[in-house]
Amino acid sequence: MHVARVGFAPVKGTRHPAYDRVTLAEHGPVGDRAFCLVDVAGRRVLKTVQNPSLVAIRSAWDGAVLSMVLPSGEVACSAPEPTGEELVCDYWGRPATLALLAGPHAALASSYLGADVRLAAAPPGQVVYGAPVTLVSLASLRSLADSLGRPELAREPARFRPTIVVDDLEPWAEESWVGRTVRLGDATVRVNALVPRCAVIDLDPVTGVPSAPVLKALADRPAPAADGTPELPFGVDAFVVAPGAVRPGDPVLVD
Known part of the structure; x- marks a missing residue:
């Protein structure tokens, strides 16, 4: 497995660009x-x-x-x-x-x-819904895009605003990471929970205009079999346990 994309928005809610590296500190990116x-x-x-x-x-x-x-x-x-x-x-x-x-x-x-x-x-982590690092997989994104008959959506990970996008997984495999540690380049995180989603994922990640019924596609997907699963989850969030830099191409190792 490897990192496919890293990204964040300096001003909350604004466009979610990709970078050539992100530094994970104690309280997040x-x-x-x-x-x-x-x-x-x-x-x-x-x-x-x-x-x-x-x-x-x-x-x-x-x-x-x-x-x-x-x-x-x-x-x-x-x-x-x-x-x-x-x-x-x-x-x-x-x-x-x-x-x-x-x-x-x-x-x-x-x-x-x-x-x-x-x-x-905003101090680090103050305007973040859950744990400060979010991870999604390209395989899960492709599966969701295929279910909508919209394969181009697989090229829009920013729609989900993740810190880290991981490649070379089976669809939804990242949901099994809850409670485990994951090495991402020079950093290590502990996965906290599945991420509940809202209507923001229906918005075009460049214009902010509704462009696809992605939330409905999540609703039609069988829910993960886990206690405490949030409604309509996609991806996972995590806390940083060892700070470091993460870059596209870096290896991803799960304990």
Whole structure:
């Protein structure tokens, strides 16, 4: 087995690009969802499921400068500036303490979304649903695409926004990894659980426009035979137990 793709989005909910490497640190992929857009009045982190147009925004972060690019080509590119303000939001039933930032990004996103939002820095893991690393297999993706009669969907792993895509598996084999450790390049993770899915997977991973009934295809699939299986799972999530770099082509070893 080997790693086929690594990816993440620096700003939560924006497009999920591929990279030539990702560094898995103690709390997850470095740079992954380092920022988020928030509705300050509602103390709410913007999520893709309620704001699908976020997917069409491209974001990039080099550790100093954050860029955001709208589908129109409009750009905000600068170092985010701490304001000293903090905002505590409820995120899936737990508090997330975020640092509000100044800079051009909020104005650009507000004009695009048609609502006032602010950019905030998120500590690692704060705006992540479950465990911080997600893994899916190309074999499972191909099986799902075949069930829809849409083989081109197998070339869209970003639809599921995984940290790591693994090749050379039997379909759904990764579901047997729960509770096991997996070596990914220089890093090691412990698989935590199956990942429950929502309507976000029906969105085109570039435009954010609904393009395929992928969630329904998952609903039609026989559920994995396991206690505590979430509704409509696809892929697994994991915690980092040994930090390190992961690159496409790296070997994948399961204990």
